[in-house]
Amino acid sequence: MNNSRRRFLQIAGVSALGLGAKPVLDAFAAGGGEGPGFHVARGEDALDAKQWAMVIDTRQLQSSADLEPIVEACHKVHNVPTTIVNKNHEIKWIWEAHYHNAFTDKTNPFLNESVEHRPFLLLCNHCENPPCVRACPTKATFKRERDGIVLMDFHRCIGCRFCMAACPFGARSFNFRDPRPFIQETNKQFPTRAKGVVEKCNFCAERLAVGKMPACVEASNGAIAFGDLYDEHSEVRELLKENYTIRRKQTLGTEPAVYYIV
């Protein structure tokens, strides 16, 4: 009698456990996966490359006036705040710099004067070996396998600024304040950023995805070429074959993908 009562209680207990666990197991079974019946695909017009690269012909960009429309085109499409007065809070995607600041490792005491006094366009180099990506603790910034763009997922950025310390090119800026009041003309098709995230040039990933060239390339009247670095017949490779080019801080081994014809 005693024995069978114990047995009954054991069975009852296990059954209760089973019944209680079922909704939990169902919930787990339902979670994950892609969801019912949809799939995602790449756009038909999307441009592809193994590693996007840029060649800037600085011979065609002799003065600040030549650079201005290029910089403006970028700032306009990406909602870059341009009216921040405090230099420490400045947001930079593409900007003008002096030769000595751009090519710190190539400053002989006596330089070709025309090159030395030319303004240079600087932007994120989308390095093949990007130190910012290694520094990021949340993988908010990453190198895209499919096209070599060093991109940011702003949702994930926790604003630690390790990437800014890691980047040897000063290509990253931190939003110390809400950028919205400082955007001159808002492009409503593109998001702004929020206070507390880092931002930088994205090689116009959103334009490449719909078959358009980057905004700066379009605004440059042919002074900037853009293409696949690993396609022998691409425009950038043709230019690299025919012209002597330099890159910024090449000795650091990050392999920048932005080349300058001087």
Next chain:
Amino acid sequence: MKDKKKILVGLAVFIAAITFPFWYNMGKAAPAPEVELTAKAKAAKVCVMPTAYMQANHMQLLDVWRHKVTRNGERMFVNADGKMFNMSLSNTCLDCHSNYEQFCARCHNYASVSPYCWDCHIDNPKGE
């Protein structure tokens, strides 16, 4: 067992006190909010996924979208009916649902959640 009475009274008071919020608020639950659709959303009739799925899972879907777009560069969404959409919160979702106050905010306030989508994504991209 001579304190049986006291114990029972104490128990009754305790249970009454602890269940007070439940019976006090009985029947007074705030009604679930009615969301308003824009003319554009009404005309479209269906969202990218069935309404019930969207109500329950739009945040998970947006998470999938973000991941695919940023990490894989895949921007086209094909639903079960084979219809294609651009995976963009700014340009697809908020284009139809351009009435933040009457659509997004009503439910979010009711559920007491405050997602920060609109810190970056601009509401009503076409400005209608």
